[in-house]
Amino acid sequence: MMPLLGVTGMTKRFPGVVALDSVDFEVRAGEVHVLVGENGAGKSTLVKVLAGSFPPDAGTVSLDGAECSIRSPSHARAVGISVVFQELSLVPQMSVAENLFLGREETTSGLLRRRTMARRAREALESVGASSIPPAILVRDLSPAARYLVEFAKATMARFTVLLLDEPTASLTSHEAERLFTVIDRFRAEGKGIVYITHRLEELARVGDRVTVFRDGRRVATLPVRGAGQEVLIKYMTGREVQEVFPPLRGTPGDAALRARGMTTASGLRNVDLDLHAGEILGVGGLIGCGKSELGRALFGLEKVTAGTVELFGQPVPGAALRPDALIQRGVMYFPADRRGEGLVLNRPVIENITLASLPSFERAGLLQKSAEWKTGLRLIDRVRLRPPQPGARTAVLSGGNQQKVMLMKGLVRAVRIYLFDEPTQGIDIGAKAEIYQFLHRLAADGAAVLFITSDLLELLNMCHRMIIFYRGRVSAALAHGEATEERLLRHYFGEIQEAIRERAG
Numbered sequence: 005m006m007p008l009l010g011v012t013g014m015t016k017r018f019p020g021v022v023a024l025d026s027v028d029f030e031v032r033a034g035e036v037h038v039l040v041g042e043n044g045a046g047k048s049t050l051v052k053v054l055a056g057s058f059p060p061d062a063g064t065v066s067l068d069g070a071e072c073s074i075r076s077p078s079h080a081r082a083v084g085i086s087v088v089f090q091e092l093s094l095v096p097q098m099s100v101a102e103n104l105f106l107g108r109e110e111t112t113s114g115l116l117r118r119r120t121m122a123r124r125a126r127e128a129l130e131s132v133g134a135s136s137i138p139p140a141i142l143v144r145d146l147s148p149a150a151r152y153l154v155e156f157a158k159a160t161m162a163r164f165t166v167l168l169l170d171e172p173t174a175s176l177t178s179h180e181a182e183r184l185f186t187v188i189d190r191f192r193a194e195g196k197g198i199v200y201i202t203h204r205l206e207e208l209a210r211v212g213d214r215v216t217v218f219r220d221g222r223r224v225a226t227l228p229v230r231g232a233g234q235e236v237l238i239k240y241m242t243g244r245e246v247q248e249v250f251p252p253l254r255g256t257p258g259d260a261a262l263r264a265r266g267m268t269t270a271s272g273l274r275n276v277d278l279d280l281h282a283g284e285i286l287g288v289g290g291l292i293g294c295g296k297s298e299l300g301r302a303l304f305g306l307e308k309v310t311a312g313t314v315e316l317f318g319q320p321v322p323g324a325a326l327r328p329d330a331l332i333q334r335g336v337m338y339f340p341a342d343r344r345g346e347g348l349v350l351n352r353p354v355i356e357n358i359t360l361a362s363l364p365s366f367e368r369a370g371l372l373q374k375s376a377e378w379k380t381g382l383r384l385i386d387r388v389r390l391r392p393p394q395p396g397a398r399t400a401v402l403s404g405g406n407q408q409k410v411m412l413m414k415g416l417v418r419a420v421r422i423y424l425f426d427e428p429t430q431g432i433d434i435g436a437k438a439e440i441y442q443f444l445h446r447l448a449a450d451g452a453a454v455l456f457i458t459s460d461l462l463e464l465l466n467m468c469h470r471m472i473i474f475y476r477g478r479v480s481a482a483l484a485h486g487e488a489t490e491e492r493l494l495r496h497y498f499g500e501i502q503e504a505i506r507e508r509a510g
């Protein structure tokens with residue numbers, strides 16, 4: 005069968021890396037072709053070449069069998085290629101409707117046009133299941149998920165035959181993702197060809213027909229989704245077996261490092277008791293909105309605590325000292341769930357992002373000690389295994405997972421005894437995840453206390469000495485490693501036990 009889109013011998017080099025190395029790839033009509041691979045494997049680069057963002061160094065593209073060299077983004081659109089990039093491109097200060105029509109030539113002037121635009125905007129949003137977003141609202145007032153849907157509506161408003169989606173579900177909840185899948189199903193039924201990039205392997209069975217794996221700029225496999233178990237894919241992506249991904253849990257936790265009793269917050273935590281020990285990884289699970297993120301924020305003084313007590317290393321922390329700066333002084337560091345490099349200065353080099361938050365420690369007599377800064381930076385780059393290890397690279401050109409590692413390094417410049425991590429592996433590939441797992445294990449083995457908030461059941465089951473599950477702002481269960489099974493965890497996620505406890509308590 006003639007593919008809708010074919011790519012042959014595609015090669016793209018950047019200074020120091022071959023992002024695409026003679027890649028062959030195709031998309032058929034009525035197919036969702038999933039593209040997976042570790043951070044930096046070249047997935048987004050393929051998308052960008054097809055989108056006309058930059059030309060390849062070698063290789064050809066064909067559409068419906070006819071060779072076609074894509075000269076520019078507008079040329080790509082003209083030949084029927086629509087793209088939603090990994091980095092969003094909306095203008096925050098403009099309305100949804102204005103953004104939808106930005107760069108399109110809808111040029112009749114006056115009132116009628118405004119009204120037509122509003123109507124077409126509403127239709128476009130509705131067609132992607134986002135009718136609840138008002139066209140007149142400013143983009144800056146939207147959640148990341150809503151922004152994504154606007155971007156998606158924009159890409160699918162125009163006529164297209166091939167749709168390229170680069171990590172579409174990275175900022176969506178599972179419910180929002182499911183709505184997106186329904187829209188994708190419709191495009192597939194209409195005979196469009198869809199390229200779908202993701203790090204969430206569990207999505208493949210739901211959304212994909214075939215899957216291609218990239219590693220280090222090369223295509224290493226293409227296979228039907230039905231024949232591709234996660235273990236097989238992980239092996240293609242990393243060249244490693246799954247058992248090697250999760251390090252064996254070792255060590256016995258020591259004294260209590262952090263203790264909370266009856267912690268209640270304005271943000272909805274109710275009467276939370278928690279003990280986190282030195283040398284321990286304590287997992288925190290639960291559904292989205294259950295309060296697990298609020299816990300991390302509250303323990304770092306970012307939520308208003310209305311009742312309860314907190315102790316650090318056996319010392320009570322007075323309410324007034326429950327502030328980030330005071331907590332950092334006492335060895336506590338919090339790593340927020342952060343998507344798409346928010347919180348980084350993207351147009352500055354990696355090294356500056358690492359040390360920015362702690363510049364005073366690199367100053368002597370008011371002068372920045374460059375060599376000390378670089379020494380620390382290089383040590384951390386080695387510690388989180390940033391690859392390629394380029395401290396001078398502009399942060400914007402790093403892959404998503406590498407940006408996540410830079411986030412991580414920002415908080416590691418100081419001496420830390422209690423780590424509060426919220427979803428530290430979100431949006432990164434399995435190989436980078438494995439490295440972060442090892443890293444957390446090393447922290448615990450060195451005697452630090454690690455709070456590990458995660459939505460990933462495998463992480464709770466395999467990474468944590470103990471785990472607590474939240475349901476509607478309360479702790480619904482506390483389990484030890486070994487006691488927990490996937491099914492038990494899920495039962496607690498949905499609050500069964502919680503209800504029982506509450507009934508018993510009257």
Ligand SMILES: Nc1ncnc2c1ncn2[C@@H]1O[C@H](COP(=O)(O)OP(=O)(O)OP(=O)(O)O)[C@@H](O)[C@H]1O
Nearest residue numbers: 018021023043044045046047048049401403404405
């Ligand atoms: N504009 C650029 N300048 C320099 N190097 C780049 C640029 N864009 C990408 N690279 C490099 O090319 C390689 C491939 O990057 P790419 O963004 O395609 O990876 P990816 O598979 O999309 O990763 P991720 O899953 O993290 O998004 C990486 O080593 C990256 O650092």
Ligand SMILES: [Mg+2]
Nearest residue numbers: 047048090404
């Ligand atoms: Mg990418």
